[in-house]
Amino acid sequence: MNDTIEITRVEEAGGRGFEKVFAFLRARLLAGSLKxxxxxxxxxxxxxxxxxxxxxxxxxxxxxxxxxxxEIRDRVGTVVRRPDVGVLNDFFTLAIAQSADLVDDVMQxxxxxxxxxxxxxxxxxxxxxxxxxxxxxxxxxxxxxxxAAGARADYEFHRRIVAxxxxxxxxxxxxxxxxxxxxxxxxxxxxxxxxGAMRTYLIDDHRRLFDAVVSRDPERADRxxxxxxxxxDEFRRKAAVGEAPTATDRRAT
Amino acid sequence: MNDTIEITRVEEAGGRGFEKVFAFLRARLLAGSLKxxxxxxxxxxxxxxxxxxxxxxxxxxxxxxxxxxxEIRDRVGTVVRRPDVGVLNDFFTLAIAQSADLVDDVMQxxxxxxxxxxxxxxxxxxxxxxxxxxxxxxxxxxxxxxxAAGARADYEFHRRIVAxxxxxxxxxxxxxxxxxxxxxxxxxxxxxxxxGAMRTYLIDDHRRLFDAVVSRDPERADRxxxxxxxxxDEFRRKAAVGEAPTATDRRAT
DNA sequence: TGTCCGACCGTGGTCAGACCAATCAAGCAG
DNA sequence: CTGCTTGATTGGTCTGACCACGGTCGGACA
Numbered sequence: 001m002n003d004t005i006e007i008t009r010v011e012e013a014g015g016r017g018f019e020k021v022f023a024f025l026r027a028r029l030l031a032g033s034l035k036x037x038x039x040x041x042x043x044x045x046x047x048x049x050x051x052x053x054x055x056x057x058x059x060x061x062x063x064x065x066x067x068x069x070x071e072i073r074d075r076v077g078t079v080v081r082r083p084d085v086g087v088l089n090d091f092f093t094l095a096i097a098q099s100a101d102l103v104d105d106v107m108q109x110x111x112x113x114x115x116x117x118x119x120x121x122x123x124x125x126x127x128x129x130x131x132x133x134x135x136x137x138x139x140x141x142x143x144x145x146x147x148a149a150g151a152r153a154d155y156e157f158h159r160r161i162v163a164x165x166x167x168x169x170x171x172x173x174x175x176x177x178x179x180x181x182x183x184x185x186x187x188x189x190x191x192x193x194x195x196g197a198m199r200t201y202l203i204d205d206h207r208r209l210f211d212a213v214v215s216r217d218p219e220r221a222d223r224x225x226x227x228x229x230x231x232x233d234e235f236r237r238k239a240a241v242g243e244a245p246t247a248t249d250r251r252a253t
Numbered sequence: 254m255n256d257t258i259e260i261t262r263v264e265e266a267g268g269r270g271f272e273k274v275f276a277f278l279r280a281r282l283l284a285g286s287l288k289x290x291x292x293x294x295x296x297x298x299x300x301x302x303x304x305x306x307x308x309x310x311x312x313x314x315x316x317x318x319x320x321x322x323x324e325i326r327d328r329v330g331t332v333v334r335r336p337d338v339g340v341l342n343d344f345f346t347l348a349i350a351q352s353a354d355l356v357d358d359v360m361q362x363x364x365x366x367x368x369x370x371x372x373x374x375x376x377x378x379x380x381x382x383x384x385x386x387x388x389x390x391x392x393x394x395x396x397x398x399x400x401a402a403g404a405r406a407d408y409e410f411h412r413r414i415v416a417x418x419x420x421x422x423x424x425x426x427x428x429x430x431x432x433x434x435x436x437x438x439x440x441x442x443x444x445x446x447x448x449g450a451m452r453t454y455l456i457d458d459h460r461r462l463f464d465a466v467v468s469r470d471p472e473r474a475d476r477x478x479x480x481x482x483x484x485x486d487e488f489r490r491k492a493a494v495g496e497a498p499t500a501t502d503r504r505a506t
Numbered sequence: 507t508g509t510c511c512g513a514c515c516g517t518g519g520t521c522a523g524a525c526c527a528a529t530c531a532a533g534c535a536g
Numbered sequence: 537c538t539g540c541t542t543g544a545t546t547g548g549t550c551t552g553a554c555c556a557c558g559g560t561c562g563g564a565c566a
Contacts, residue, residue: 058308066320075559090320091336094283098336105423108418308521
């Protein structure tokens with residue numbers, strides 16, 4: 001624990017107020033004189049040393065918190081954190097919500113992430129990952145007739161796949177999109193469940209996805225997953241126009 | 254300009270202080286009732302309406318600023334911004350400095366985005382897209398011996414592919430990734446260019462990618478791109494251990 | 507002698523009110 | 537009608553204070 005923040009040149013930061021504090025801490029973090037685990041000076045001391053008020057210091061610390069560089073522990077202090085991609089969750093969630101009002105657009109990104117994830121999952125999933133995936137798979141069939149629980153089970157299964165890819169970044173991106181997609185896909189399943197082919201779609205497809213991952217076959221996993229998405233997309237399109245689905249035809253090809 | 258922020262239920266956010274304000278604004282942004290261009294209420298009004306003090310409001314606004322969702326204009330007001338990946342610069346700069354293993358993780362996400370993008374590009378690229386892609390392709394060969402310009406041309410080509418996918422979300426995500434990867438891959442090209450096989454790799458591969466897109470063949474485009482990444486990865490690995498590259502062997506298979 | 511508990515202090519979290527400076531727009535003078 | 541002045545608005549900052557709770561340390565008790 002080394003809180004020795006050298007206050008050699010306080011005036012180094014030309015900016016006033018917030019900018020000064022932020023630049024000061026940023027420089028320390030970049031230079032490495034502040035390493036993960038270190039505790040910063042108390043807010044009051046920082047304010048005094050930098051010649052600014054405490055609210056300004058708090059703004060700067062809050063900013064660093066948003067960047068995931070620092071963690072403010074209530075009544076304990078502010079400690080330097082090891083950077084974590086998870087911090088970007090807020091950004092992507094809100095950014096995607098705004099820039100892409102087109103759900104289909106976000107869906108493409110989801111497909112991108114998940115297809116890559118399932119490839120990686122097939123390569124590097126641990127036994128524990130596979131067990132969790134299996135558990136998620138087992139929950140799909142019992143909930144097949146319950147729209148709410150069924151959607152949850154479905155989502156959980158897909159999320160397990162991404163988790164099995166063992167890539168923090170992919171998980172973050174996936175979660176960010178899930179928030180958006182859940183909002184829009186929530187009600188659709190109710191419409192879809194009336195189709196008989198849905199049972200096949202939901203149960204068999206997920207089983208095949210699971211098998212592909214277990215078989216350690218990235219190519220097949222990717223292919224099956226894309227097919228899965230394509231059929232789901234077709235279901236939704238048919239549902240939108242009130243037609244009876246013909247997904248079984250497509251499956252036959 | 255619509256600043257009518259409905260203050261129907263102020264107590265909706267259970268959190269206290271900062272959390273309350275942040276959650277309040279976050280919800281508005283997610284729901285879309287706050288759109289880019291809108292001006293928020295003045296800090297004083299916001300504080301009064303939410304029942305918190307002004308410093309707390311400023312903390313929340315500063316947090317949103319860090320996320321690039323909002324822009325505080327001195328003595329003018331706080332306006333909602335169109336999210337911009339540039340904000341991630343701060344994060345990645347510091348994050349990469351501390352954990353190098355993150356680069357590989359982000360690379361996986363990049364592959365995910367770009368492979369999906371090239372599929373879409375093959376399907377829906379416009380003639381203008383293809384022309385721009387062609388222009389980018391033509392700049393690769395002349396810059397083959399210039400590390401800096403060559404890297405730029407390479408990046409530009411890949412970026413054009415993503416742009417041709419006509420998916421805002423994919424572009425946003427890709428740009429975010431590019432920020433990181435450019436930083437880490439910058440110096441590598443210098444090492445790599447000494448390998449004779451690099452000319453083939455850089456020129457032929459990109460030409461094949463272009464052809465696949467023009468041919469409107471998503472499957473082939475995806476396959477070629479994955480191969481492209483795999484070979485590049487192998488180059489880097491070989492370079493790392495100082496071996497002579499054997500990518501030509503791999504190409505022959 | 508050793509252990510446990512409680513009071514104190516430091517810390518972040520928050521509040522209230524105030525002053526400054528620059529912007530923007532309305533009102534005034536030309 | 538134009539150009540300048542002026543005042544209200546708004547963000548930027550400061551001061552000083554209070555609260556609640558985790559950590560620490562010393563004293564009481566077994």
